[in-house]
Amino acid sequence: MSGHGANYRYVSRKRRTKEDRRFIAGKGRFAADIAVPGMKHVALVASPHPRANILSIDATRALESPGVHAVLTGDELAAETAPLFNGLDIPEVKWFPLAVGMSRYAGEWVAAVVADSRYLAEDAAELVEVDYEPLPAAVEIESLLEPDSPLVHPGHGSNVLVRKTFEWGPVEADFAKSERTLTYRARWGRSSTVPIETFGVVSRWDPIREILDVWASIQMPNYQEQIANSLGIPTNSIRVHNDVDVGGSYGVKRGIKHTVITAYLARKLGMPVRLIEDRLDNMSGGDAHGPDRLFDVTLAFDGDGTIRSMKLRAIDDVGAYPGRGPLQLGKPITALVGPYRLSSVAYEAISVTSNKTGQVPVRGFGQSPTNFMIETGIDLVARRLGIDRIELRRRNLIRSDEFPWRIPTGTEYDSGDYHAVLAKALALADYDALVARRDAARAAGRLAGIGIAACLEPGGGNNIFEQLLNEKLEITTFVESCLMRVDMHGHVTAVMSTTTSGQGHETLIATIAGEELERDPDTIRVTHADSLEALPTRSPVASRMAIVLGGATSEAARKIRAKMVRIAAHNLGVGEDRVEYQAGTFFVRGEPARKLEWNEIASIAHRQFHRLPPGAEPCLQEFSVLQVPGASGQLPNEKKEIQLYPCFSFQAHIPYVEIDPGTGKVEVLDYAIGHDCGTVINPDIVRGMIVGGLAHGVGAALYEKFAYDGDGQFLSGSFVDYLLPSSHEIPIVRDVEHCTPSPRTSLGQKGSGEGGYLGAPAAVASAVNDALAPLGISLSELPMRLCDIEAAIHEKRTERNG
Amino acid sequence: MTARDISLTVNGEIRRANVMPRMTLVDLLRDVLGLTGTHIGCEHGVCGACSILLDGVPVRSCLIFAVQADGHEVTTVEGLADGDGEIGDLQDAFWECHAMQCGYCTPGMLIAGHALLAENPAPDTGEIREAISGNLCRCTGYTQIVEAIALCAARRREGEG
Numbered sequence: 004m005s006g007h008g009a010n011y012r013y014v015s016r017k018r019r020t021k022e023d024r025r026f027i028a029g030k031g032r033f034a035a036d037i038a039v040p041g042m043k044h045v046a047l048v049a050s051p052h053p054r055a056n057i058l059s060i061d062a063t064r065a066l067e068s069p070g071v072h073a074v075l076t077g078d079e080l081a082a083e084t085a086p087l088f089n090g091l092d093i094p095e096v097k098w099f100p101l102a103v104g105m106s107r108y109a110g111e112w113v114a115a116v117v118a119d120s121r122y123l124a125e126d127a128a129e130l131v132e133v134d135y136e137p138l139p140a141a142v143e144i145e146s147l148l149e150p151d152s153p154l155v156h157p158g159h160g161s162n163v164l165v166r167k168t169f170e171w172g173p174v175e176a177d178f179a180k181s182e183r184t185l186t187y188r189a190r191w192g193r194s195s196t197v198p199i200e201t202f203g204v205v206s207r208w209d210p211i212r213e214i215l216d217v218w219a220s221i222q223m224p225n226y227q228e229q230i231a232n233s234l235g236i237p238t239n240s241i242r243v244h245n246d247v248d249v250g251g252s253y254g255v256k257r258g259i260k261h262t263v264i265t266a267y268l269a270r271k272l273g274m275p276v277r278l279i280e281d282r283l284d285n286m287s288g289g290d291a292h293g294p295d296r297l298f299d300v301t302l303a304f305d306g307d308g309t310i311r312s313m314k315l316r317a318i319d320d321v322g323a324y325p326g327r328g329p330l331q332l333g334k335p336i337t338a339l340v341g342p343y344r345l346s347s348v349a350y351e352a353i354s355v356t357s358n359k360t361g362q363v364p365v366r367g368f369g370q371s372p373t374n375f376m377i378e379t380g381i382d383l384v385a386r387r388l389g390i391d392r393i394e395l396r397r398r399n400l401i402r403s404d405e406f407p408w409r410i411p412t413g414t415e416y417d418s419g420d421y422h423a424v425l426a427k428a429l430a431l432a433d434y435d436a437l438v439a440r441r442d443a444a445r446a447a448g449r450l451a452g453i454g455i456a457a458c459l460e461p462g463g464g465n466n467i468f469e470q471l472l473n474e475k476l477e478i479t480t481f482v483e484s485c486l487m488r489v490d491m492h493g494h495v496t497a498v499m500s501t502t503t504s505g506q507g508h509e510t511l512i513a514t515i516a517g518e519e520l521e522r523d524p525d526t527i528r529v530t531h532a533d534s535l536e537a538l539p540t541r542s543p544v545a546s547r548m549a550i551v552l553g554g555a556t557s558e559a560a561r562k563i564r565a566k567m568v569r570i571a572a573h574n575l576g577v578g579e580d581r582v583e584y585q586a587g588t589f590f591v592r593g594e595p596a597r598k599l600e601w602n603e604i605a606s607i608a609h610r611q612f613h614r615l616p617p618g619a620e621p622c623l624q625e626f627s628v629l630q631v632p633g634a635s636g637q638l639p640n641e642k643k644e645i646q647l648y649p650c651f652s653f654q655a656h657i658p659y660v661e662i663d664p665g666t667g668k669v670e671v672l673d674y675a676i677g678h679d680c681g682t683v684i685n686p687d688i689v690r691g692m693i694v695g696g697l698a699h700g701v702g703a704a705l706y707e708k709f710a711y712d713g714d715g716q717f718l719s720g721s722f723v724d725y726l727l728p729s730s731h732e733i734p735i736v737r738d739v740e741h742c743t744p745s746p747r748t749s750l751g752q753k754g755s756g757e758g759g760y761l762g763a764p765a766a767v768a769s770a771v772n773d774a775l776a777p778l779g780i781s782l783s784e785l786p787m788r789l790c791d792i793e794a795a796i797h798e799k800r801t802e803r804n805g
Numbered sequence: 806m807t808a809r810d811i812s813l814t815v816n817g818e819i820r821r822a823n824v825m826p827r828m829t830l831v832d833l834l835r836d837v838l839g840l841t842g843t844h845i846g847c848e849h850g851v852c853g854a855c856s857i858l859l860d861g862v863p864v865r866s867c868l869i870f871a872v873q874a875d876g877h878e879v880t881t882v883e884g885l886a887d888g889d890g891e892i893g894d895l896q897d898a899f900w901e902c903h904a905m906q907c908g909y910c911t912p913g914m915l916i917a918g919h920a921l922l923a924e925n926p927a928p929d930t931g932e933i934r935e936a937i938s939g940n941l942c943r944c945t946g947y948t949q950i951v952e953a954i955a956l957c958a959a960r961r962r963e964g965e966g
């Protein structure tokens with residue numbers, strides 16, 4: 004059992020989840036399942052050009068097409084709405100839902116057609132005539148920094164959106180002290196989380212009540228605030244229905260522009276309007292791409308493998324419209340040196356804009372590319388020094404007796420035992436046997452490799468790094484809330500305030516509430532309040548819900564329990580300190596016959612004011628609004644030091660791969676993983692998160708790439724060109740748990756939604772490089788697609804033969 | 806284009822509709838017949854979210870026109886339950902193993918698993934992975950789905966033995 008000695012009734016136990024019941028029955032309620040009477044449908048007109056001036060749009064024929072109600076252009080929408088949110092302080096970079104004057108990437112939406120059905124809307128969309136003047140595009144990442152690069156946003160004067168340099172700790176002194184340095188490049192290709200459900204939204208405006216109802220496949224903070232800002236209506240006129248099931252997100256379901264389009268149209272036309280992306284809309288025009296990053300790194304270390312310092316430059320291509328994307332250069336500051344004992348680090352973060360689809364937050368918020376960069380460096384140092392990769396990691400990992408450990412950026416890691424997790428993973432992988440298997444495969448003429456990667460998963464979402472990239476973002480409040488009620492029959496209902504997209508929040512809340520109240524979680528109902536009824540939330544990002552929502556649930560439940568104890572004490576005629584509670588019964592300590600049952604207290608609270616302690620509020624309802632635990636709540640100091648996320652989970656990944664030397668095809672044949680996310684709330688959910696994230700990481704490592712040609716033309720608009728791993732590509736994953744509870748959370752829990760994805764790309768890359776090492780090949784660009792590997796092998800052979 | 810009357814058996818019930826020839830079967834099921842358990846992920850035949858059984862064979866309902874199903878028998882996820890409001894044993898195994906997260910691919914996975922077990926009551930891991938390889942899941946990494954199908958198969962065998 005998890006939880007180190009804590010003897011939980013429900014927490015850490017195998018229990019069926021609450022959510023799965025509706026999904027297996029085909030009774031989920033996803034955005035595309037919402038049918039509002041009178042609803043109209045949007046189809047989009049997209050620009051085929053990477054960069055072009057829009058000279059004119061003629062909708063005459065489209066408007067004559069059957070069933071068409073409107074054709075909306077960027078000019079009209081921009082005149083009636085405010086630009087969408089920018090995370091950076093870049094006032095001249097304006098983002099509107101539909102292109103205004105210029106289209107900035109192939110696939111950008113330039114007009115929206117509304118009709119009685121999607122079929123009719125698409126017919127009409129083909130009749131919209133747009134006159135473009137194509138222009139040369141800004142595409143290749145390093146060229147974006149050149150002064151003669153075509154400008155994506157001419158008003159901004161440069162393609163560089165932000166460039167910040169930081170130095171934490173004695174970087175130069177550490178470099179001077181170190182015996183060796185190693186400089187390398189690592190490239191993280193443009194991919195994303197690409198949920199199987201595309202983004203969808205239905206908006207309805209009620210002019211009498213002045214309420215905009217929104218049903219959306221959404222996962223983002225401040226959604227209604229952004230809608231309100233754009234439309235210029237009060238936030239309390241917007242009702243986002245958080246009970247919509249979201250068909251996967253992992254960060255990207257942020258269809259703010261889709262929402263503004265439908266909300267504007269719904270108000271203008273007086274009809275509910277729905278927009279469901281098709282797959283091409285989603286991949287080319289949905290602005291849901293992930294980081295696209297180039298790292299230049301120098302590590303300083305000694306001959307014994309002790310790594311002291313790192314100098315790092317990261318350029319991130321955020322595409323044409325930045326939104327929150329560039330802030331993904333900030334999150335990695337939370338764990339910039341990974342799980343290692345570096346004493347200093349220099350970081351230059353550069354965000355650039357290009358003529359590509361816009362970037363959104365992706366699982367880990369920039370941490371996965373960063374972890375790949377770090378682990379690539381560790382492998383390279385090991386190779387350079389001729390030290391075993393595992394041994395080198397052992398020498399540099401923070402030791403369990405060193406926590407809390409403060410990294411140079413000012414963040415303190417809460418707890419962990421990295422050496423123990425690594426040891427468990429090696430044992431699970433049966434490492435010696437794995438080495439023998441690899442060597443036998445090599446002896447038989449095959450390319451075989453073992454990957455090793457560690458990764459840290461920061462959890463909790465204390466996003467003050469935003470302020471390091473944009474001083475105007477002075478936000479230090481990052482809350483989650485839970486409202487809990489015990490009704491007059493004694494039934495417990497807990498209210499959460501966001502959507503859920505597969506993380507199992509209802510199970511999380513029911514399990515924790517059940518644990519705290521000693522009630523069966525299956526009897527606890529969890530609802531999703533709409534945004535008008537909701538308590539404050541930052542939404543389920545940043546591996547934060549177990550930590551902050553879980554904490555708020557514990558708090559609310561403990562308040563309920565304390566109040567029930569108070570009522571019991573009053574009615575049993577003893578002091579509160581003499582009342583004990585156990586599994587539904589309140590009794591006088593040492594006199595179990597003097598007792599009141601749970602339901603009796605509930606009934607007293609709701610119906611018998613005369614039996615309440617003096618001054619007690621009637622009924623049983625409590626809530627907690629919880630600031631992220633362990634946060635100082637302050638802005639960074641003058642040295643830019645700050646405690647960011649509170650909790651740090653750890654994983655060790657060990658995949659085994661073989662590569663077909665003829666085709667370059669990689670097969671992941673085995674995968675063992677050790678993980679520690681503190682107290683596990685539900686083992687099946689944690690395991691699913693880890694394996695699912697890992698599979699997603701295998702995709703990023705080997706298959707997935709939003710490819711553009713040199714002119715900026717988009718090449719990956721379908722599942723035939725953008726390859727998601729299937730069950731063929733993902734082996735059966737074996738995992739082993741370790742538990743180091745966090746001292747900062749209510750039950751010792753940490754985050755677990757991102758770690759698999761943070762570790763797998765680095766681990767698979769490490770395995771591929773191990774397999775290619777005998778050929779003298781070392782790759783450092785993801786994805787390592789079959790064609791890339793085949794080309795590298797071919798090149799090496801030609802070199803040798805020539 | 807003129808609409809056509811069609812009649813098909815869906816989850817054991819005869820359903821009639823008047824549809825345009827270009828309407829896909831998945832749109833008929835979802836938008837006309839209100840069976841929203843069948844999902845759409847790509848509309849180009851890759852993801853398998855729209856999988857249904859057509860005369861007992863798993864097919865992608867995004868690649869079939871509604872008129873092509875005229876006179877045929879369709880089973881969707883809503884029809885996999887054994888009885889009223891009950892869930893079938895494969896569904897129960899999916900729940901037991903937490904073979905999903907967001908639940909979006911789940912109906913298609915259930916159809917694929919159902920079709921496999923109808924043909925092969927004792928599939929090994931490789932055969933299960935093969936059977937669901939045409940269904941993409943972005944959440945789970947497939948391990949728990951494979952376990953769920955294996956569990957269902959094992960339970961059926963126990964039940965018989």
Ligand code: FES
Pocket residue numbers: 844845846847848849850851852853854855856865866867868
């Ligand atoms: S929607 Fe039919 S296969 Fe993807």
Ligand code: FES
Pocket residue numbers: 199250251505904905906907908909910911941942943944945
């Ligand atoms: S459960 Fe989300 S896609 Fe499979």
